[in-house]
Structure formats: C-alpha cells, structure tokens
Amino acid sequence: MSTTIGRRPGRPPKAEAGDTKTALVDAALRLFAQRGYAGTSIRAIAREVGLSESVLYAHFDGKQAIYEAAMELAGPQVATVAISSTPADPAEFVESFAAQVLEAWDTPRARQVMSLVARDGLIHDPMLAAGIEQALRHLAEVFASWDLDPSLGSSDDLAYALLAPIAHARLLWLHDSATPEQRETARHRITHHAAHFAQTLIR
Template sequence: MKSGGPVRRRPGRPPKTQAGDTKSALVEAALRLFAQKGYAGTSIRAIAREVGLSESVLYAHFASKQDIFEAAVAQLGPQGLVAGRESLDPELVDGDPAAAIRALVAHVLDAWDSPSGRLFISLMVRDGLVHSADMGHTITQSMSEMAPLFQHWIDTGLIPPDLGRPADLAWALFGPIGQARLLWLHADAAPDQRQEARERALRHTELFIRAVFRERKSPDG
C-alpha cells in the first residue's frame, strides 16, 4: 500500500551518519533551555522536545542531562583547545610552528564565537560556573594536555628550554584569549564586540609568536 506522506522512522538509535548531527542538536537545544530555565529547571523531556525527538532517541545518545552538559563543556569549554591541537597538520607543526599556532587559535575562536559557544560562556558566567572548582580543574587539565605540543618545539630547538614550562607556555598563549572570550564573546555580544575579541586575540597571538619562537636559520648558515 502506498503512503501519501513521508515514511516516519520509529524512535530508537539513529543511523551512524546522523548521530553526530543529532548529538550536536541536542547539546545546542540543552544550552538554549539551560539559559532560559537554568540547569535544574530543564528536564530531559524538554530537551528532547526542543529538537523534536522522543526521550528514547535522546537516551540513545546521552545517558543523562549531566552527560549533555559535559558534552557541551568538552565541545565549547577549555577542552576544545585539545580538539584544536588534534586537528593540526603534523607537517605544519614541524615545518611552520607559527602557522600552526595561528591555525590553532583560529580553530578555537571559530568554536568560541559560534552561537552555541557564546551561549555557553554566558551560561557559565550567569550560573557562577566559571569560578567553580571543576572548571578550574578543567582549565588546568587542558593546559597540561596542550603541553606536549610546546614540549615538542622545545625539544626541536624552536623554543628556548629555559623560557618556561610547556603548560605555562600554553597558559601564556590562551589565558589572554580566554579573557577576551569572557569580555566580548558572550550571548549578547554585538558584532563590534565580537570583532574586538578576535582582533585582540590575533594581536596577542602574533606577540606570543614573536616572543617565544626562535628564528629558523637558513641551511647555509
């Protein structure tokens, strides 16, 4: 028998090709609801309905509301630095570290300046989570996970070994950029504020590159 409308898929685990999009949609929906009603005032059912899904489909992706929030932190919080590092071309890291740093900062700024990224930081500030012990631990851990990149450049002679610990170098790069995020990359930021954040972040990046990296010598001396 022919049907006059589209075939509807039963609630359940979606195809793998759709899983990533569905998870992202659920995280974005949760952030919107957290901003409107607070974390405690947002239910799993409300998050599912915001995306037009059943609770069973949501549970195919996330075990709990806390898991959704942690996914948002992993994607849009300090841990996003690690994803940026992992996205770098190894040849760029070895051949042109300044370009690698610029690519890494651009990756981070794109994530933090997205609608979800700006909503996330506003939620963290409003609910006082920026100053929580968990967030402090997450930031420290993220700097530690960035450390091998700087250690590699120290080991290859591109950064003086006495300049600082690798994790401290990561903080020196991303601390001011994170401050710009707090000030100018929030949910209510105007276009000129967002542009200010990017310009400040990029100026700081160039300052860091000039201050930290040794100039490469030509093969003939």
C-alpha cells in the same frame, strides 16, 4: 518484506539517532543560555525538539549527561584539536592555534556554552577544569618539543601564557549575548596576542 538487522525494535537508525542527539544538545544549550542549567527541565528540552521525555532518555541519562556532551563539543577540549597538527615553526604554530581556537569558540553553540558557564557559576566545574588542564598539558608538550630560549620560561609557563589571554577574551566577549562589536573585539585581542606571543618566541 524487508527488515533491518541488528537494530532493536523502536530504536532509530544510527544516523537518525546521531541527528536526534545533536538536536537535543543544541536545544539544551539554547535553553541553558536563556534560563540557566537549574532553570531548564528535561521536559523543556524534549519539547524544544518536539520529542517525548522517553525519547530523550533513550539518548541521554539525564540533564547532566547533556551538559557533558555540550562541553565535549564546545568546551575547552576543542583547544586540544588545534594542537593535533603541529607546524615545525613555533611562531606558525602559535598563530595557527589561536586562529583555530577562535573559530571553534566563536560559534552559536560555543557562545551558548560560555553563557551557561558564566550564568550558572560553573567556572569551577570539574569537567571544565579538566578540559583546561588537558589543553594546557598538550600545549606544554608542544613547547617542550622545541629548543626554545630557557629565559622565556618553562613549557608549562608558555602554555599558560598563551592560553590564558585567549580564554579570558572568550569569557568577556564570546558569549551568547555578545554583540558583533564584542565578537570583533575578541577576534582583535586574540589575534594580536598570538602575533605578539609568536614574535616573542622567535626573538
């Protein structure tokens, strides 16, 4: 008789546990976007995936933990991933950064996160604010690494000037109920902004 070593009885294998957590986050986001955070119960999330509440609690401490997991996957923190590989050319970096952030934020999961934030008044949520500040800090470090014209502003100024219009476009046009036309508007605005910003840096 074969046995699995290192796993407690009743616990799913690691790969299965990861799949279940992802399914729970995706189910929660769908319900959050439809009903709001307050209007979605733990029971409803578990039922959406066809699981019991006890199985959900084996993966998450509660609804807040699921929300935090969703924000880590599709919140402003994803902007820091786009900063991880920095091209030597400032203009190339700006356009690459904007393109990567746009792709990350124009997904069903990311659009559901935006609907949740807007619907439930979570714009001032500490976790969201921390993610934005983290992205701005990393962007400022990138700008500080280049010998740019001081008249353009400080590295902090440049970081905010680049990210703010992109985040604004996300808020307006990259939410769960966005039409294809609205999503295309977001793509146009973000791409145009990045191109203009890049040209400003190299003048």
